[in-house]
Ligand code: C2O
């Protein structure tokens with residue numbers, strides 16, 4: 449029932465998995481070699497100093513960049529006081545590099561190192577994070593960009609914008625939040641930060657435009673863009689008239705954001721790395737684990753890029769500066785957020801990104817349920833560890849019927865594959881609104897032991913996860 453098989457409960461004598469087999473680059477294949485240190489550190493979030501855990505000395509951690517087809521060879525040096533791993537979210541990689549402890553690798557012990565070797569086949573915007581407990585809700589995340597070799601020069605500039613809901617080091621750790629939610633030791637000690645029991649109202653307060661239901665289980669003291677609070681925001685610079693690609697990543701644990709750029713409309717060009725028929729909008733929703741690429745042509749001046757947490761009070765903000773001028777006031781409301789906010793499932797694939805339609809050979813069901821008291825989230829009637837793994841068949845077109853039987857929205861994520869919505873739109877994470885069913889199809893063409901789970905990391909840790917296996 450843990451995101452790792454090993455983080456909280458003593459491991460049920462799982463047999464060691466051993467080191468991953470070495471991956472040798474193919475003739476002529478480029479190899480990107482990097483090392484990352486996961487460690488305790490002190491961060492300045494912009495007037496707020498926090499003791500937290502991060503990759504190196506920043507959250508987001510260092511941008512990792514390669515070109516489609518490259519091999520990545522990344523060494524993780526674990527200087528944390530706990531086991532950890534890295535999961536390369538969204539990459540269709542070989543199973544042994546997927547970063548799920550107890551399933552694809554042994555956990556990386558404190559003081560130990562582990563090398564991930566895999567080929568990244570598809571261009572796009574990705575990120576990486578641990579797959580242990582609720583470590584994602586600390587500062588352990590960083591963007592991963594896979595460039596498309598066929599599109600140099602399409603933009604004048606590019607920015608990576610990472611959204612986050614932040615609590616670590618501000619008086620409560622994510623582990624304490626989880627303990628509070630599950631009613632364990634320490635319950636009642638952190639009520640100032642918790643909004644967990646306030647269900648049934650929060651959700652529609654902010655927008656009321658989409659059936660997202662309840663807003664999440666945790667109310668955060670800070671919402672961040674690129675690791676900064678609105679009081680001292682990240683400043684992104686370019687020239688007026690320039691065409692910029694913004695790669696947006698929601699690394700939050702429990703928060704759906706609506707994003708808008710003051711004075712501009714944004715054209716969505718990709719979701720989870722896959723091209724879409726361009727749609728121009730004032731604002732868009734981005735769920736936990738989702739990524740969107742948008743392009744904008746910049747005006748002259750200073751503009752707020754705002755991420756409003758769905759159903760929660762507060763804002764994340766960055767500033768875009770193309771000329772002189774005063775920064776807009778922190779609380780200035782943004783007209784762009786008052787209108788219609790684009791929802792990802794409204795997008796359509798391009799001819800080249802679409803999954804060819806085909807009748808599925810195999811049907812699998814994911815029945816999503818859960819409750820606050822006691823705090824348990826389940827797939828197919830039981831939390832992870834007690835539910836039965838789905839047994840897939842290699843080479844089949846597989847349909848996952850994801851039925852949300854709750855009053856919350858769940859961002860459902862599949863490891864090692866991309867799935868397609870009924871219109872062919874490819875993604876690896878999709879928001880499933882309350883009491884809705886979404887069918888997604890994918891080809892079982894990457895054998896291994898994989899995971900599907902809710903990317904609300906508290907839900908995943910409380911059981912909303914299932915294994916899918918095939919050889
Ligand atoms: Cu980003 Cu298993 O997830």
Ligand code: CU
Nearest residue numbers: 858902904907
């Ligand atoms: Cu969920």
